[in-house]
Amino acid sequence: MPVTTVSLEPPYLLYLGDVADDDHAKTGHGIACWRPEQCVGQMRLPGCPVDIGLPEMSVVDAVDAGVKTAIIGVAPVGGRIPDQWVPQLIELAGAGIDIAAGMHTRLAAMPDLVAAASEGGARLTDVRVPPPGIPVGTGTPRSGKRVLTLGTDCAVGKKYTALAMHRELERRDIRATFRATGQTGIMIAGEGIPIDAVVADFVSGAAEMLSPDNDDDHWDVIEGQGSLWNPGYSGVTLGLLHGSQPDAIVVCHDASRTRILDVGGDYPIPELDEVIDDALRLARRTQPRCFCAGVSVNTSRMGDLERDTYLGELQHNLALPCVDPIATGVSPIVNFMLKYA
């Protein structure tokens, strides 16, 4: 199976530039959360409000700390590298520190950075590069079991939920593979396909390739991308959904989000029962037995009591396991999924 494979040398420095909020620093947060033993520092431009909680480093600090790779920890809309980051990236590369990024703008297409890396002996790794030879999707039914996380919007915990479910399945000695579809997931897993960087005609083909035929008792846990309700990314999400043929979906949501982020109109997030109905109606086009195994909600802005009330009411209304993947864990969703799949 052709996938994008990446091999980044730790320890890592997480580069945050001047990212404005945590939602857009999800790559940095994701690497710090799932590969904590490999992260030794963070680097920011003056005034950057996001703090991952790692030691602040200059280029000299990073060299002293033995940093091998600086990972750009920001996922801006459109995936372009802002001009104001470039001097620090050039300084890092010139000091011999590898740079990895998952932007649509390729590091390899930035001549000054390429020159600095060549001089400093640093490697530039573009993670968001699809493998060659992706076919058009065929919709051919596949063996093995698959679960896909689907978001009510971008940056609501699709990757986190998928990684947590994968970890829980492994803890139970159930055979499972995490299938990364975005830059952060690929950096964490070491391989995957950056679905949103694939030419549109081949998106569902890429999803089919990423989760191929497998043993009947094997689970592919597929990281979702975008959102069916986000006017910018809905096509990516539908291609991934149809190509994945998931037996189960898990809906991911941020309890503090009532409207789609980063858009130009008023796009309210629908009620979750409507979200589930719409998603299943679409999913069943390629996988007629698809069901929703639960809802995974980021409730980090709630207190314990508020969270319990919120999740309890949601669970009552939807008759599905409703969890916060960090505060309560995904175990109830995994139970439900395994029971009904």
Add this chain to the structure above:
Amino acid sequence: MPVTTVSLEPPYLLYLGDVADDDHAKTGHGIACWRPEQCVGQMRLPGCPVDIGLPEMSVVDAVDAGVKTAIIGVAPVGGRIPDQWVPQLIELAGAGIDIAAGMHTRLAAMPDLVAAASEGGARLTDVRVPPPGIPVGTGTPRSGKRVLTLGTDCAVGKKYTALAMHRELERRDIRATFRATGQTGIMIAGEGIPIDAVVADFVSGAAEMLSPDNDDDHWDVIEGQGSLWNPGYSGVTLGLLHGSQPDAIVVCHDASRTRILDVGGDYPIPELDEVIDDALRLARRTQPRCFCAGVSVNTSRMGDLERDTYLGELQHNLALPCVDPIATGVSPIVNFMLKYA
């Protein structure tokens, strides 16, 4: 607005290779239908069953007839040029005849062909190349009016219907622009964006760019791509639908088609009332007032009586204008659209 523009020098020779059926020769049929005055011949490999009805030509005939451009008239799944076509293409280019194609495989990436074209003084034009600088879609509401053709499958008449509606609007002195989204449409119109060749993250942004703000009484008639019900292309279609923000959709269908073409599973085409409901539910995410202005059906395999009965029953059941764009014309759909938009 950045779009792909192409300028092909007539007269044209339509190259069909060994295409197996008319559905896959839709580029050739489209050019012959909408630019008949520019087409002087066709070229095929031995045994090719498709016949556009133009004079059969060898390379020598084409040179004698003053052919300036050979257009590859086939749209194979995956858009790759089969090896067996290459010798004839090389011969054409070597004889100084320009070659134009709308494949995912670029002519410019075929070294032997490039060499032959250089020697023969021929130009190679790859039509399926998106313009640079396409942004992520924002969903920002736009002024002007837009109609999008939506297919129950690929190759059911989306482009034909859009071109016919555009011609009908112009005939009535209503300001309108045909917005091409595929290779054939772009060759006919001279410009457009090949939506299915855009990187997935930017599909709805491309659709937004292609049909920008306009005067309140101006119609963009947007050519549809793929199908929401085709497991290979549904993501392309949804991105185009959400980015287009159409005031009206026109559903296109082939009366002889009960199942999706070229797929690996059993994908029945849903009933047309369900098709319309599903499409409008999705369309209204970015354009709450979207309505269906009619159904445009290819009934070419029916006799007159059968056609009349079929369209009459459909129109009765759906309470919408139902036409064959060739046999009966699209005028009733245009009437309905103008009345209710």
